[in-house]
Amino acid sequence: MSSPEQCVELVKSESLRIQQYLTVLSAEDMARPSACDAWEVRDVVAHLTGGVDLFAANISRGAQGDSTPPEGFPPASVSSLMARMEAGAQRAISLRESMGDQLLTTFAERCEDLTQLLERLAARDWDKLCYHPAKVISVATYVDLRLAELAVHEWDIRSKLDASAQLSVQCLPAVMDLMPSFVVGTLFRPGNKQSASGRFRFELTGVVSGSHDIVVENGDSHMETAGTGSTSATFRCDTETFALLAYSRISLDKAESEGRLTVEGDREFASLISG
Numbered sequence: 001m002s003s004p005e006q007c008v009e010l011v012k013s014e015s016l017r018i019q020q021y022l023t024v025l026s027a028e029d030m031a032r033p034s035a036c037d038a039w040e041v042r043d044v045v046a047h048l049t050g051g052v053d054l055f056a057a058n059i060s061r062g063a064q065g066d067s068t069p070p071e072g073f074p075p076a077s078v079s080s081l082m083a084r085m086e087a088g089a090q091r092a093i094s095l096r097e098s099m100g101d102q103l104l105t106t107f108a109e110r111c112e113d114l115t116q117l118l119e120r121l122a123a124r125d126w127d128k129l130c131y132h133p134a135k136v137i138s139v140a141t142y143v144d145l146r147l148a149e150l151a152v153h154e155w156d157i158r159s160k161l162d163a164s165a166q167l168s169v170q171c172l173p174a175v176m177d178l179m180p181s182f183v184v185g186t187l188f189r190p191g192n193k194q195s196a197s198g199r200f201r202f203e204l205t206g207v208v209s210g211s212h213d214i215v216v217e218n219g220d221s222h223m224e225t226a227g228t229g230s231t232s233a234t235f236r237c238d239t240e241t242f243a244l245l246a247y248s249r250i251s252l253d254k255a256e257s258e259g260r261l262t263v264e265g266d267r268e269f270a271s272l273i274s275g
Contacts, residue, residue: 002173002174004121004123004126004140004143007118007140007143007144007147007174008115008118008119008143010147010170010171010174011114011115011118011143011146011147011150012111012115013170014147014150014151014168014170014171015111015114015115015150016111018150018154019104019107019108019111021154021158022045022104022107022157023104025041025161029041029161030042030045032160032161033160034156034157034160035155035156035157035159035160035249036153036156037089038089038093039089039092039093039156041157041160041161042096042103043089043092043093043096044092044153044156044157045096045103045104045107045157046092046093046095046096046099046103046107047088047092047095047153048107048149048150048153049095049099049103049106049107049110050091050092050095051146051149052110052111052113052114053110055114055142055145055146056113056114056117057070058070058130058131058132058142059117059118059121059130059139059142060117061130061131062128062129062130062131062138062139062142063121063125063128063130063139065128066131067128067129067130067131067136068131069131070131073131073133074133076131076132076133076134076135076136077133077134077135078134078135078185078186078189080133080134081132081133081134081186081187084133114146118143121139125139126138126139126140126143127139127140130142132145134182134186134187135182135186137181137182141178141181141182143174144174144175144177144178144181144182145178145182147171147174147175147178148171148174148175148178148183150168150171151167151168151171151172151174151175151243152167152175152243152247152249154167154168155167155244155249156249159249166240167240167243167244169207172207172208172239172240172243173207173208175239175243176208176239176243179212179223179246180212180222180223180224183246183247184214184221184222184223184246185220185221185222185223187246187247188221188246188247188248189219189220189221190214190216190221190272190273190274191216191219191221191269191272192219192220192221193219194219194272195218195219196216196218196219196269196272197216197217197218198216198231198232198233198266198269199213199214199215199216199229199230199231199232200213200214200216200231200232200233200234200235200269200270200273201213201214201226201231201233201234201235202214202234202235202236202237202242203226203234203235203236203237204237204238204239204242205236205237205238205239206238206239206240207238207239207240208239209239210225210226211225211226212224212225212226213225213226213227213231216272231265232265232266232269232270233263233264233265233266233267233269233270233273234263234264234265235261235262235263235270235273236261236262236264237255237260237261237262238260241255241260241261245261245273245274248274251274252270252271252273252274253274
């Protein structure tokens with residue numbers, strides 16, 4: 001596990017690296033569709049820019065011992081997150097339109113604002129709880145969430161311009177730390193629509209390799225270290241493929257057809273992993 005100082009430095013360096021990449025894109029590239037539904041490349045940048053406001057405000061309040069919802073926000077819940085995400089597509093587009101040709105400048109400024117906030121935190125602050133629309137999480141989890149957003153949304157941008165684009169290897173450990181603490185059960189809820197029950201096992205290779213179970217009980221899910229019990233379906237893939245699957249950037253069928261993933265066990269249950 002990385003230290004707070006290492007995590008802050010990674011947020012800073014990854015933000016700067018993405019900024020440098022964006023500066024060489026043409027206006028035509030910025031207006032191309034991204035891999036994120038309904039967003040052009042420039043809308044993804046606007047989302048990453050606007051996200052700093054939510055992150056910074058809630059981390060600041062949490063560091064002061066306040067994890068209650070900000071004024072105008074509902075109590076933390078998955079339904080609150082889903083409602084915010086539904087409105088998020090147009091919010092990012094409107095923000096991009098309002099920033100005009102200052103989009104990249106504003107993105108750089110807001111990234112620096114977040115870095116400075118994180119640098120001011122004491123080590124004892126990292127375990128303090130903060131409000132997030134989905135659930136109350138620690139400062140440390142918020143930082144993992146920012147790294148995951150940078151990684152996934154950079155992929156959203158690059159993958160439409162370069163078919164060989166990959167998730168940032170530097171961010172993958174944070175992405176995996178975030179899976180059990182935030183993603184599984186909120187953003188990634190396999191079997192939720194069918195109120196299914198069972199156990200998916202993921203045997204991951206490459207960066208951050210390991211064995212993990214996603215346990216589904218009447219549609220609710222959580223992630224834990226793989227046990228010795230039986231599973232309904234077992235998936236074997238690298239960590240990047242798992243992350244893309246969890247973030248709905250690749251379907252099970254596509255991952256299989258491209259040779260990125262293999263499946264053993266109950267095929268009908270396995271199909272629930274995509275929704």
